[in-house]
Amino acid sequence: MNNSTIISKEELLIHWQGHRALTRRVIEKFPEKELFTFAIGNMRSFADMVKELLSIAVPGLDGIVNGKTDAYNHDLKLDTKEALLNAWDESTPKITALYNQIPVERFHEDHNLFGEYNFPIYQNLLYFVDNEVHHRAQGYTYLRALAIEPPFFWERTL
Amino acid sequence: MNNSTIISKEELLIHWQGHRALTRRVIEKFPEKELFTFAIGNMRSFADMVKELLSIAVPGLDGIVNGKTDAYNHDLKLDTKEALLNAWDESTPKITALYNQIPVERFHEDHNLFGEYNFPIYQNLLYFVDNEVHHRAQGYTYLRALAIEPPFFWERTL
Numbered sequence: 197m198n199n200s201t202i203i204s205k206e207e208l209l210i211h212w213q214g215h216r217a218l219t220r221r222v223i224e225k226f227p228e229k230e231l232f233t234f235a236i237g238n239m240r241s242f243a244d245m246v247k248e249l250l251s252i253a254v255p256g257l258d259g260i261v262n263g264k265t266d267a268y269n270h271d272l273k274l275d276t277k278e279a280l281l282n283a284w285d286e287s288t289p290k291i292t293a294l295y296n297q298i299p300v301e302r303f304h305e306d307h308n309l310f311g312e313y314n315f316p317i318y319q320n321l322l323y324f325v326d327n328e329v330h331h332r333a334q335g336y337t338y339l340r341a342l343a344i345e346p347p348f349f350w351e352r353t354l
Numbered sequence: 355m356n357n358s359t360i361i362s363k364e365e366l367l368i369h370w371q372g373h374r375a376l377t378r379r380v381i382e383k384f385p386e387k388e389l390f391t392f393a394i395g396n397m398r399s400f401a402d403m404v405k406e407l408l409s410i411a412v413p414g415l416d417g418i419v420n421g422k423t424d425a426y427n428h429d430l431k432l433d434t435k436e437a438l439l440n441a442w443d444e445s446t447p448k449i450t451a452l453y454n455q456i457p458v459e460r461f462h463e464d465h466n467l468f469g470e471y472n473f474p475i476y477q478n479l480l481y482f483v484d485n486e487v488h489h490r491a492q493g494y495t496y497l498r499a500l501a502i503e504p505p506f507f508w509e510r511t512l
Contacts, residue, residue: 201359201360201361201362201363201458202359202361202362202363202366202458202461202462202476203359203360203361203366203461203476203480204359204360205359205360207476208360208361211480215484236394236495236498236499237495237497237498237499237500237501238498239495239498300359300360303360303361304360318360318361318365322361322369325484326373326483326487327507329484329487329488329491330487330488330490330491330494330507331491332488332491333487333488333489333490333491333492333495334491334492334494334495336488336492337394337395337397337491337492337495337496338495339395340394340395340396340397341394341395342395343395349485349488
């Protein structure tokens with residue numbers, strides 16, 4: 197780490213939670229049935245992608261904070277839109293609480309995320325955000341294919 | 355700006371250029387015709403999305419470095435896959451050169467990007483990356499719809 201740092205710990209959390217607020221809006225736009233059943237070209241349903249995001253955020257941070265390297269489990273028992281949104285909302289304060297427990301000086305330490313991805317913690321966290329933007333954009337495409345207008349990309353307010 | 359900074363100027367550039375290397379691989383995966391014609395649900399072709407990315411990266415950085423607030427122009431005259439890839443490769447060193455001209459102390463200054471988006475420069479730059487991940491993921495979905503295996507998400511080497 198050098199002294200030309202440009203993004204603070206607080207700013208990265210705000211950035212991530214802003215993206216999560218947008219992802220929540222994308223979940224809300226899906227009709228219940230299509231959320232769990234619609235897909236393009238052998239891809240997963242958007243519900244399955246959301247379960248992946250849920251199984252990465254809090255468990256991944258818990259691993260970083262508490263030095264755990266357990267594998268992830270994307271197969272969450274969340275079978276309704278309401279259950280997905282509730283799980284999303286329950287994750288929100290947990291993410292903030294866990295994130296705030298990571299000392300600034302640890303962000304450049306390696307962590308073996310889920311026992312598989314051994315990278316500096318700031319890269320683990322950027323991966324969480326990138327992976328969410330990536331799958332959410334697939335959700336945007338599903339919505340467009342269903343002729344549903346997705347939320348504006350820049351709507352990030354909680 | 356406070357002293358709890360966790361991502362350095364160099365690290366954000368490496369992160370962005372790594373994403374750009376992956377986006378280049380996605381362009382390469384498209385057959386020539388489908389790159390310019392295939393779309394889902396009234397969305398644009400992936401070629402049009404790539405033109406948007408090209409019209410944001412170097413012109414956006416030029417605006418930041420040289421204090422310009424001209425509007426963007428996504429309507430680039432790039433009509434073949436080869437022309438798109440060449441424009442992509444020409445942008446790569448220009449991005450690095452322009453980015454390196456932004457002094458660290460400016461990253462928290464506001465810049466009115468393209469005369470429309472007045473935010474701190476580090477947020478302008480995170481937007482460039484997020485927007486690229488977002489549209490590239492739409493390209494992934496197009497490839498899946500075309501029964502073409504996209505590149506691995508974590509392949510970021512130049």
